[in-house]
Amino acid sequence: MDIGIECPHCRQLDLVQSVPALHADGVSTSSETNVYSGVGVASTGLLPVYGIATVERTNTTALARSLAREPARRPVGRLTTLGLLLLLPALFAVVIGVASVATSDNPETTNLGILAGAALLVGGIAAPGLLVLGVAAFRGRRNGRISRGRRTAHAVWHAAFYCHRCGVAFWPMSPAPAIPGRQAFAPQHFRWLVWNAGGYANI
Incomplete structure (x- = not known):
């Protein structure tokens, strides 16, 4: 035919x-060589600094x-790492809170209001990390959709x-x-x- x-x-x-x-x-x-200049601080004072970098x-x-066959996939790795790092202060706050309740002379007297306040404090500390991890998860689902449909789209595009x-x-x-x-x-x-x-x- x-x-x-x-x-x-x-x-x-x-x-x-x-x-x-x-x-x-x-x-x-394209590959280019760029020259950078600036000022550095040393024990003797300010020094001029020059550098060369190859940029692709x-x-x-x-x-x-x-006419692209698919949208660009967005990186997730660095965003996930940043989110986990932002959760570390909340983890330390939880550990300190649990340790202080465990070492208390009378743990039965722990007030519900104190626990609620501690939970709000930990939640406030953890919020930025959870937000960044949520964005990373959204990007991961988006990238997964692109990967799953890529073969079909490529056949149509080709x-x-x-x-x-x-x-x-x-x-x-x-x-x-x-x-x-x-x-x-x-x-x-x-x-x-x-x-x-x-x-x-x-x-």
Whole structure:
């Protein structure tokens, strides 16, 4: 079966390119050497400080970004570490509170109000860490959704073409049930269809 890949909008073939090839052309990596200068403090006083660093940057064109097959995944590791570090003061407060109740001369006289106040204090100390861990958990679920739908979205994305003359993306034939073939889409609408096929269009 011969499938034509001409643009459904202009019916031309000369400026049609596959979306994966267009995306590969639009992403490049550059490496630069930057010189830094500043002032350092030493035992003898202020000293000029110079340094050189090699910086690697990934550059993506706006067109390649608009035809991305998935949203960028957000890192979780550092955020989780920060959340756990922020919980340490609350843990120390709990240990100190339990130790003070355990070493009390008369533990039966512990007042309910004192326990409630201690719980509020520990909760207030733990709140920033719990908030950061909540954000990390949200990011982890989001990244998991992207990972689970990536294979399906990639199959849909890989079968698409883009017409540079009309500025539209299309599929010569439908690669999935909800994807119409031989219909032109603006890049943003095309991206939504791909992300929807992967199950992460609304994240």
